[in-house]
Amino acid sequence: MADDAFSCRMCGHCCQGQGGILLTDKDLLRLAAHLGLEPAEVLARYAETRDGKVGVKCGPDGCCVFYKDGCGVHPGRPDVCRAWPFFRGNLVDESSWRLIQDYCPGVNPDVPFADFVRQGRRYLQENELEREDQGSAPNALLKVDGGDET
Ligand code: SF4
Ligand code: SF4
Numbered sequence: 394m395a396d397d398a399f400s401c402r403m404c405g406h407c408c409q410g411q412g413g414i415l416l417t418d419k420d421l422l423r424l425a426a427h428l429g430l431e432p433a434e435v436l437a438r439y440a441e442t443r444d445g446k447v448g449v450k451c452g453p454d455g456c457c458v459f460y461k462d463g464c465g466v467h468p469g470r471p472d473v474c475r476a477w478p479f480f481r482g483n484l485v486d487e488s489s490w491r492l493i494q495d496y497c498p499g500v501n502p503d504v505p506f507a508d509f510v511r512q513g514r515r516y517l518q519e520n521e522l523e524r525e526d527q528g529s530a531p532n533a534l535l536k537v538d539g540g541d542e543t
Pocket of ligand 1: 400401402403404405406407408477478496497498499500
């Protein structure tokens with residue numbers, strides 16, 4: 394079966410909201426390489442710390458500072474951007490999956506939840522987007538051992 398549970402419509406909804414785009418060390422190095430800047434300069438220009446976590450700043454419009462009619466750093470975007478909508482909560486809770494259909498038009502409501510989960514898990518594995526342990530990566534990401542299923 395084709396991977397039809399999700400196809401991004403480029404609406405930009407997931408690029409809105411304060412503080413949601415966390416930057417891990419891996420993300421920072423990739424973003425810095427993409428921008429041709431030193432990591433410290435990326436942090437100084439584009440990042441802020443909230444509740445002890447480093448994330449991408451938002452602009453006055455409430456969108457991620459990199460959003461300009463689409464992602465302005467797409468090849469260098471952080472893991473949480475790569476993983477959406479296959480976040481842990483949406484993979485373990487069918488009601489969350491239903492709720493995000495109002496927010497993310499890329500999620501296909503006609504594809505059963507079980508297929509969304511199966512396709513999402515495979516996508517995360519193939520793109521190395523599972524987190525190695527609880528403390529070092531955004532909680533939104535599924536654990537690498539699949540131990541988030543409750
Ligand atoms: S909300 Fe969904 S469809 Fe819109 S840009 Fe984000 S991933 Fe794509
Ligand atoms: S880095 Fe790109 S994909 Fe991620 S929130 Fe910002 S504009 Fe959107």
